[in-house]
Amino acid sequence: MAIYSIRMRASKNNEHISGAERIASSMDIQKTVSALINRALLHEIGKPDEINISVERLKQKKIKKLKALNITTILVDDYKQGRQCASQLLELIGVDKRAIKKAMDYMANGASPDKKNMRGAMIIDYKTGKRIEPDRYRGIRASRMDIAKQAEARLISTLKKMRINNPYIREAIVLATKVANAPETIAELCWSDEPSYQAGYVASKRFGYVRFPYLKEKGSPFGGRAFFIDSKKLDLEMYINFLEQQAVLITRIGRCKPPVNWNTFLNEAVIPAP
Ligand code: AMP
Numbered sequence: 001m002a003i004y005s006i007r008m009r010a011s012k013n014n015e016h017i018s019g020a021e022r023i024a025s026s027m028d029i030q031k032t033v034s035a036l037i038n039r040a041l042l043h044e045i046g047k048p049d050e051i052n053i054s055v056e057r058l059k060q061k062k063i064k065k066l067k068a069l070n071i072t073t074i075l076v077d078d079y080k081q082g083r084q085c086a087s088q089l090l091e092l093i094g095v096d097k098r099a100i101k102k103a104m105d106y107m108a109n110g111a112s113p114d115k116k117n118m119r120g121a122m123i124i125d126y127k128t129g130k131r132i133e134p135d136r137y138r139g140i141r142a143s144r145m146d147i148a149k150q151a152e153a154r155l156i157s158t159l160k161k162m163r164i165n166n167p168y169i170r171e172a173i174v175l176a177t178k179v180a181n182a183p184e185t186i187a188e189l190c191w192s193d194e195p196s197y198q199a200g201y202v203a204s205k206r207f208g209y210v211r212f213p214y215l216k217e218k219g220s221p222f223g224g225r226a227f228f229i230d231s232k233k234l235d236l237e238m239y240i241n242f243l244e245q246q247a248v249l250i251t252r253i254g255r256c257k258p259p260v261n262w263n264t265f266l267n268e269a270v271i272p273a274p
Contacts, residue, residue, distance in 0.1 A: 002026040010040035010048035023146035063247040070208030070254035082212040102129030107224035121225035147250040176203035186228045191215040193223030
C-alpha cells in the first residue's frame, strides 16, 4: 500500500499559527486531510488566512520504526519550580548551566530575532549556549513523523490512565522520540506557545520524556524548542537532514510511570537500585 506524509500549516497575518502532520496510507488520506484542516480552523488564535496542505509519497523501506520514549511526570507547584527542576535534569544529562539559561531566556521572550516565536527549534551548543541553526526566524522543523494506529491507541489508553491524555502530549512524544533518536541530540527542552498550555518537557535517550505540568506562566504566548548538541562534533547538514527528511514511525510505546516529585525521581532514575 502507498504511504504518504501529510503536512498542514496555517498562517494568519503572514504569521505561522498552527502546524501538524501525519503519515497515512492512500486509503486514509482524505480523512487525514480533513482532520488537519479542522485543526487549523479551530486554533485558539482565530481563523487562519491561509492553510497549506502537502501530501508526499514516502518510500516505505526508508521509514525508520522507533519505540517511543518512556514517559515520566515530575510534580511541580508552579513554572518557577518546573524550570528549576528542568534545569537540574538538563545538567544531569550533561548540558552546561550557561546553555540552559540561554535556551530558557530565548524561549521565555520570543526566540526569533523579532522577539516572536520561531516556527521550529533552536539548535544550541550544550556547552556555550551558542545557537547554530541557519535561520533564527524559522529554526529547524522536525518533520515526517507519526505514530502507527495500534501504538497510538495504546498510548492514548496509557495517557488516559495517567490523566494526561491530550493531542499536544501525543504529538510531542512523537517529535521528542524522533529528535532523541538522532545520535547527535544530547537533550531537548520544550514548552508550548499556546497561551493556555503550561506544561513542557525535557527529553533525552537516557531519561526519556520527562514532563513538567508547569514550565511556563499562564497566559504567556511565548514557547519554543531547543535541541542541545555538541557543535564541535556535529555535521549540521546531516543532523538537519535527519530531523526534516527522515520518515519516522513510532510502532511501540514506552513505559509511562505514575507522577513523582523531584526527589523521588532522582532516587529512582538517577541512583540505580542495588
Ligand atoms: P507547540 O508545542 O506546537 O506549541 O510548539 C512549541 C514551539 O516548538 C513552537 O513555538 C516552535 O518554536 C517549536 N516547534 C513546533 N513544532 C516544531 C517542529 N515540528 N519541529 C521543531 N520545533 C517545533
